[in-house]
Every structure is written in C-alpha cells, then in structure tokens.
Amino acid sequence: MTVLRPDVTEPDSARGGAAAWRAPDGPHGADDAPARPAPAETSGLVQLHESIATLLASRGQWRQAYQHLRSALDLVYADHDEQPQIPEQLRREVARLRREHAEAREQSMRDSLTASYNRRYLDQRLVSLVAQQCGSPDGLAVALVDLDWFKQVNDTYGHLVGDRVLQRVVELLQDGLPEGAFCARYGGEEFVLVLPGIDAPAAVAVSEAARARVEHYPWGQIVPGLRVTVSVGLAHEPGTSDASGPPVGAEQQLLRADDLLYAAKQSGRNAVAYREGGRVRLAGAAAGRRAISGQRAASY
Incomplete structure (x- = not known):
C-alpha cells in the first residue's frame, strides 16, 4: 500500500479510486478483465482514500476530499451486483466534511473581532x-x-x-x-x-x-x-x-x-x-x- 507522506497530496495510485486499480495482465494478455482486488487489498485502499480525504479536508480542499470518499464508496460497492446502503461510517464522514466545509467557509467571511461580515x-x-x-x-x-x-x-x-x-x-x-x-x-x-x-x-x-x-x-x-x-x-x-x-x-x-x-x-x-x-x-x-x-x- 502506498504510504502517504506530508508533502504528497494525492498518491498516483489513489487518484482514480477504484477505476485506477488494475491487476497485472494475465496469461491471455491485456484484454482480459482485471481481477478484483482481494478483500484485504480493498480494505487497505478504502482506508487510504479515507485518510487522504481527511488530509485534504484539513487543508480546505473539500472537492478533492469528496472525490476520495466517493472512490472509497466505489471500492465498497465493487463486489455487489446491486448498490448496498452507504456504510454508516462513511455517511458520518461525509456529513462531518460538509459541516466543517460550511463552518470554514462562514469563518472565512467573518471579521474575527466583531463577527460581522468582512x-x-x-x-x-x-x-x-x-x-x-x-x-x-x-x-x-x-x-x-x-x-x-x-x-x-x-x-x-x-x-x-x-x-x-x-x-x-x-x-x-x-x-x-x-x-x-x-x-x-x-x-x-x-x-x-x-x-x-x-x-x-x-x-x-x-x-x-x-x-x-x-x-x-x-x-x-x-x-x-x-x-x-x-x-x-x-x-x-x-x-x-x-x-x-x-x-x-x-x-x-x-x-x-x-x-x-x-x-x-x-x-x-x-x-x-x-x-x-x-x-x-x-x-x-x-x-x-x-x-x-x-x-x-x-x-x-
């Protein structure tokens, strides 16, 4: 699993989410359908996307944070023929990011002393x-x-x-x-x-x-x-x-x-x-x- 360093915003291997992952070419060539990642690999990628989303949110990069949470959801859905309900943990994470985004935007428009608009x-x-x-x-x-x-x-x-x-x-x-x-x-x-x-x-x-x-x-x-x-x-x-x-x-x-x-x-x-x-x-x-x-x- 790629290690996220403080100076790296989005590792190349994680930018595309589930769509960016592809298994090595099999014996029948590159046209073979890629194998699904193992459950342990899927769990690791989901955690990686969540970590990147948290880091991006702390920097105020809300759109990119949402994209990584979306990629984490895509990985969770990958083994299901029908879309299951959103896991409660990810639901809470999205709600938290939206709340923090709204609070940060409001604070950026306010005067720090009087709380009037700036x-x-x-x-x-x-x-x-x-x-x-x-x-x-x-x-x-x-x-x-x-x-x-x-x-x-x-x-x-x-x-x-x-x-x-x-x-x-x-x-x-x-x-x-x-x-x-x-x-x-x-x-x-x-x-x-x-x-x-x-x-x-x-x-x-x-x-x-x-x-x-x-x-x-x-x-x-x-x-x-x-x-x-x-x-x-x-x-x-x-x-x-x-x-x-x-x-x-x-x-x-x-x-x-x-x-x-x-x-x-x-x-x-x-x-x-x-x-x-x-x-x-x-x-x-x-x-x-x-x-x-x-x-x-x-x-x-």
Missing part, C-alpha cells in the same frame, strides 16, 4: 447585488458608518474597551435590519450596511434608526462616562427600471457613501447624511442642522 465578503456580495439590479425595479442602498471620536475612546479607556465598543456597535447596527440586509466591517471603526430591495425613504429610516440605537445605548454600563455616537453616509440607487442610465458600480456607490459620510461629519457628527433632489440632507434629529455639502460630497 471586507472580502462585502466586495463580492456588493458586486453581485449591483449585477442583480440590471432590469430589476428594486433599489440598493449602501450606508457607510463611522464611529465618532473613536480614537479618544481608545486613548481614554484603552483598547480592550474600544474592542467591546466595536462589538456592541455591530450588534446595534444589525438589530432590526430588513431581510436580505447585512453589516460588514469596512476597516478600523468603519462599517457598511448593505440594504438591497429598498426605496430611498425606507433606507433613510433604517439608517437613522441604527444611528439612534447607538446614541441611546447605555454606554456607561460598560465604563462610567463612556459615550458613543456614529455618523452615516447613505447612498441610494433606484432600480434600473426607474434609473435614467446603467446601474452605478459597487465601488462608485461606496465612494458616494463616503462623500456623504464626510458631509455628516462636517455637519456636526452623530447624523445620517443622504441626497434628495440633488441636495445633501440630514435625517432625524439632525434635520434642523445645516447640511454642509463639502467638496467631497459634491464630487459627483
């Missing part, structure tokens, strides 16, 4: 949502959220408290999001709320509600004197059936949200800035302030 997932999902807008009446909103004066939180209370603040802010941002919406960490103390299938007034209402939840949370329970607010730049794109041109790309929509975030900061922070009728406006409690449309907010 930048990689955001980039991929936002591109997909923009593509889905083609020919669709549904709008798409992107809200860029930044914690106000977060450096002062770290400097005053320490980074451990700062980490707890980030974790709680994510919980508050995600609370009450509509179906299909999600929160992702954009970087540092910036987060993005992606709101698909939504019109502009509803997107403003969702963003303002999230801002208010952060403002009114009892932060003093974490440490006395702590206060946390966020500023939000909300960019909304209508469905393509309502738009005069092609849908705005994912990167461009994030840039528009960033410009509006700048407007919210310049207008006094703790506000949601959005565009309506070509003008920058502030939502909710900040609506009475003067919305400052700086150069960045007017750049498109």
Whole structure:
C-alpha cells in the first residue's frame, strides 16, 4: 500500500479510486478483465482514500476530499451486483466534511473581532447585488458608518474597551435590519450596511434608526462616562427600471457613501447624511442642522 507522506497530496495510485486499480495482465494478455482486488487489498485502499480525504479536508480542499470518499464508496460497492446502503461510517464522514466545509467557509467571511461580515465578503456580495439590479425595479442602498471620536475612546479607556465598543456597535447596527440586509466591517471603526430591495425613504429610516440605537445605548454600563455616537453616509440607487442610465458600480456607490459620510461629519457628527433632489440632507434629529455639502460630497 502506498504510504502517504506530508508533502504528497494525492498518491498516483489513489487518484482514480477504484477505476485506477488494475491487476497485472494475465496469461491471455491485456484484454482480459482485471481481477478484483482481494478483500484485504480493498480494505487497505478504502482506508487510504479515507485518510487522504481527511488530509485534504484539513487543508480546505473539500472537492478533492469528496472525490476520495466517493472512490472509497466505489471500492465498497465493487463486489455487489446491486448498490448496498452507504456504510454508516462513511455517511458520518461525509456529513462531518460538509459541516466543517460550511463552518470554514462562514469563518472565512467573518471579521474575527466583531463577527460581522468582512471586507472580502462585502466586495463580492456588493458586486453581485449591483449585477442583480440590471432590469430589476428594486433599489440598493449602501450606508457607510463611522464611529465618532473613536480614537479618544481608545486613548481614554484603552483598547480592550474600544474592542467591546466595536462589538456592541455591530450588534446595534444589525438589530432590526430588513431581510436580505447585512453589516460588514469596512476597516478600523468603519462599517457598511448593505440594504438591497429598498426605496430611498425606507433606507433613510433604517439608517437613522441604527444611528439612534447607538446614541441611546447605555454606554456607561460598560465604563462610567463612556459615550458613543456614529455618523452615516447613505447612498441610494433606484432600480434600473426607474434609473435614467446603467446601474452605478459597487465601488462608485461606496465612494458616494463616503462623500456623504464626510458631509455628516462636517455637519456636526452623530447624523445620517443622504441626497434628495440633488441636495445633501440630514435625517432625524439632525434635520434642523445645516447640511454642509463639502467638496467631497459634491464630487459627483
């Protein structure tokens, strides 16, 4: 039996599973039907495929792992005219690999500190949502959220408290999001709320509600004197059936949200800035302030 070394992913003798095994040519030549492997040889090959599957799964090579389990099943079935039931051990092994695959994929999309989605997932999902807008009446909103004066939180209370603040802010941002919406960490103390299938007034209402939840949370329970607010730049794109041109790309929509975030900061922070009728406006409690449309907010 081939010995699996750490530097060998798939031994040549095991790559094809049962189909790759062939007995030496008999006295009547190569056209003779190959003899079946002896039971001991079959058992050894099954164990080898299972070992290779486990090794590949530990490396995240899930498709190849499934192929080796399939080869192990083919060897088990080789001596049966009718396909028997899958052995319970292999059934459990397949279920375990699928579970570990799903868990590993989910972890690869999550931010390790806040458990929100990470930048990689955001980039991929936002591109997909923009593509889905083609020919669709549904709008798409992107809200860029930044914690106000977060450096002062770290400097005053320490980074451990700062980490707890980030974790709680994510919980508050995600609370009450509509179906299909999600929160992702954009970087540092910036987060993005992606709101698909939504019109502009509803997107403003969702963003303002999230801002208010952060403002009114009892932060003093974490440490006395702590206060946390966020500023939000909300960019909304209508469905393509309502738009005069092609849908705005994912990167461009994030840039528009960033410009509006700048407007919210310049207008006094703790506000949601959005565009309506070509003008920058502030939502909710900040609506009475003067919305400052700086150069960045007017750049498109």
